[in-house]
Amino acid sequence: MEVLSILLKNPYHHCLPHAIPVHMLNNTYQVISFDGSTTVEEFLSTLSTELGCRESAASGFALFSDDPIEKDLEHHIKPDKKLCDVISKWETALREKGSGKFENSRVIRLTYRNRLYFKNSIRTETDKERLLQCYQVNQQVVAGRFPVTRELAAELGALMAQLDMGDYSAANTQHNQPLAHRFYPYRYRAGLSNDELRDVEEKLRSKWVALKGRSSADCVRIYLNCTRKWPFFGATLFQARIKQPDLSMVWLAVSEDGVTVLELASMAVIGRYALSSIGLFGGLQDDLMMLIDAEDAASPVHKMLISLNKPKMAELTHLIADYKNALLRAGGPGTPQMNSLTRNGSHRSVRTKAASSLPHSSPCTLQHAPHGTHGHGTLPSHAGTLSDRNNTLTLSSHDYSHAHHGQPDILKATPDHRADKKRALAHDPGLA
Template sequence: TSTDSPGRHPSSACSLPSRESHPDSGFGRSSAEHQNQISPGNRLEKAPEGMVLAHPPISSSISRISSSSDYAVPPDAERLGTMRNLSKRKETSEDIPITVRTSVIPQSDFEMSGYLTTMSENRLRSLKRRYVVLKNAQLKFYRTQKHLLRDEAPTTIINLRDVKAVSKASTKSGGHGFELVLEHDNLRYQAESEKATEEWFMTLNQLLKNITIADLAQRSRPIEAELAGWVTKVKHGHQKRYYAQLTGDKLLFFKKPDDKIPSSHQNLRGARICEKNKSSSDEYSGSSGDENVEVGGIRGSGNGSSSVSMIYNGDSDYSICIEAVDSDPQYLILRNSEDKDRWLYYLKLASRDATLCGTSFEILIERLMLDPDPLNSELWKDVLFRLIEENPTETLTKIDDLETRKKALELDLGTFLFASVQMRSIAIQYHVDLSQNLLSSAIDNPCLQNELYCQLVRLTSGSMEFVSQVWKLLSLAIPLFLPKQYSVLWLLKMHIERKRKDGNQEERNTLARDPCDTNLPYSMAIKLPTGDHHVVEFDGSTEIGECLSSLCLKLNLRPALLSGYSLYANDPSGGPEDLVLLKGKQKICDCLSLWEKQMKDTKSGKITTEICMMKIQLRLKNYWNSLSEEETQNEKLFICHKLAEEVVAGHLPLSNDLAEEICALYAQMCFGDPQRHSEEKLLDEVLAKFYPNKLLQVVNIRSLKQSVLDHWMNELKGVPVSECVRLILIVLRKWKFFGSYIKEAKLKINDKRIFIALNESGIHLLSDQLEVQRSFQFHKLINFGEYHGDFMLTVSRTLPPNAHPEETPQERMTFAMSRKSIEQLTTHLAEYIRCQKLLWKMSRK
């Protein structure tokens, strides 16, 4: 045999066919040697008694393939025949015993040999050309075939059990080969031809799958999986439910949790793991050998498989896409977002995703997650958890954006200052402002959220002097947002679980009290129309609407929409009489924070506690005259006090005698029976609260006091409060605009003083004598609001038949008002329109 025409090694059980025109095809075999192949029929073994062969005999017609055949053989058929000819049953002491469980496992090993060349852009390829023998799940590398024939030791041995994955590879020059992914290295080879390269790739790929299944079949104990659970696997347009286990870098799919042999498995090393995009199209239904590793069953449309269109019925929100090299994509559908985040993280960790190779702190978290007992792990004593830096130079989490990284370092510094400066009652505002700045800067940025929680866990794990302050900041952050990175969220849960063991130090009565009777952590007094205060309780998530609903229930009022009551706060940028309507969807804590900020921005000089205090009161926003028959007793009492303000402001047309009688009724209702010699201060208070100001300026005060006192003592002595309320309402309901919201204004066109009244029937313009001038229903309003510092109202009108052609069907009116009055009038007009639509919808049901 010549040097360039290598012979056949006696130990080779079988070989691949090669072309006669290439004496050295990379596998070291010629067509003459092919004629001496062992017939597959001679290698058939008898199955054990009571068993059947898992792999039936191969027809000899396929094995007799020769390059000198007169007919062209399809490449797939030639490859299949060749691979089957190459398979030979191991007959060593290491064979897997055939049992009921292992009879369905591929019991054959693959043997190949040939020249492989390390893939490189270097032209001196012959320097890296080696003769390789695949046998007994090992790749043995020899310098040439002669060294093999001389029984010399191989230069390199690769155990296929150490190979994590096999994938196709290519060079810039257009060469094609395959890549062996090891634990710490990647090796790339190519054979002498593309066909031979494809044979090596398919053989190694199938052998790795058989090794995986064989190793699992020999186990006597369950697999120690890093993560396991039921998932729905979607591939090739069908989905099926499996029990998945993640072991190392392999994802195994079992039909049942107690199965020993997986139905299929997926090698994750080098795979791309991502969340499934809702808008992405369905995966292509190409062919792949990945699913051919199913053992013990026949693939089909049964056994729970169904159409892939089912994943678009809402489950696609919790699905993960696995795109392995040279394999069709497959999807895992999980039950909820938490499961999806957990699987996504561990799958990326198994695939060696580059995005998880983060900072030293993140690597420490990964090491902690791999610990079998993370709560009692020694890693909690690591210096990264204990070391506290006042001026950090590196972030704890990986942040690529330079601007965000700079903000993260500022966040770390602010957190350290919050923990290192002792919290004092006289300087509590420093910590309040600092906590607000820290939380507000991180609330919209997921990267900063992860950084903040890592820093808080680090500070509460170390030896800070005022560590309780950090726990307070942590308790403020958790209701607002949680870390988006799964490893940080896992770290937070484990950290709280570790510290929870010390919870027995709490007071026993705190733990034993009834949660149904437990008060909310915060409370605030709300001023009622009667002048009394009612204390309401709330927490960080309580909304204005929830507080208003509970308040109406406790005060025996109808729901807020029917009774018309809302919560108002004093305007921080206005006068003492200016009020701001609080919307139902706002949180009470947000309102308090915003009010305090506006107060600091608008006020100058020293701000005392009395000034910097938000005062909330319950006031009538909308009055529905059509629903007056359903009013409760408290509603009638509250509206009487509201009308007292209108009486004092001169918004009700009252004569002198009627004003004196109304004033006496209010005095009896609020103060009860008078004494013969009532104090002058009490009468002054009665006149200031219940008598019109414009009449008080022109009347004789002494005679007015005597007249009111006579009405009070002679006519109303012993009259109860409910009767006083009834009499007041009987008198005042006779006015057409009873309960209306009234604002004073001036017409811009003639500077005439008027009143604008809002009620359920529309918007009305009243003269200074409270007589109706014009009225507009709400459906005729086109727009309204502030315009160049004035209140503008645009309404539609009906043109007469003889109107000018250029006359517009719209009318615009402008009124001079203060800025605060414009804001309040605009808000109340919009609320009247909105609430009237809601009432109309309720009446239609």
């Protein structure tokens, strides 16, 4: 990869010896130069500047690589790694687990997308970040990881078509290509007949035509104002099985608020656990274990066992750790750093209560629990020494009906939050 980069690059375009494209979710890419000592953090800083985004610590955007063997699997690249080392390990894995030969037809694919989402940073996000967020949410909608009705899915799909391709034109052959596979949930089109699929396409196209004249900024504002009404906007969802206590397949939504267990079909809340209540967590044999602190020091610590594949287990563990560390840097109480199993500075007297079960309610109308004190717990490590903790967590397991999702008129969207920002700046000249 490094040799090809040097041989093929244009020296008038790049001052550093290597250059590599970084792909965005809106089907664009940015070529960034680097050298042998460039860390991922430095590479991201250059990329953010080129794109017009904030630094990764503020925006929550991160760099991901594809897997050299498994299709549709991505890996988060840690900021302290050297990019050349990452590329070298990727190529080594491709050679050792693949054909055994060097393949110059395949190179590592880097992707830039949001990983950590913080609600209090919305006011300072850039237009580029908002645009990329729309495409990321669209991916979640299409994959069934975002709760929408059929009508709302059609409205959002039409907005994405307008954002992606502009005003509809019958003379443009690209505009007459199928839209559903890009902008409409798979679960709503699976099993449909050809006539039914044609009806879906006509519905999407008619709503797209109705958006004629809407600018990209309008589409982004309307799309985000609508989708941010879901309480778990920005959370990363993992499909997993709770083994202890015994539950069926669920969604685990990981966000700055904590870990929330969602019912698989309706995405209704089953259990909610604040980050401050999650003590030790990490791999235990073939499962992920989380120890949930009780609301008082006299009560036992509860153990939660989660079954999911190893790459997702590692991703979930590091995600919880990074959210806890981010909250610590923001001013929370003492939290151990990476690869620590101690709980220095942890006092149960300030732990936030973690609800073990919550009543069934619609994910679109659920209110956020207020933030408690953050910063307890430890970051990922081996937890084999904790096998003597046999207490189990009790979750609600009664039948759930499908949640009813509201259908807001997204063309009558709420005012852009940037207007609030301008008013705040006008009253507070010291605000950055």
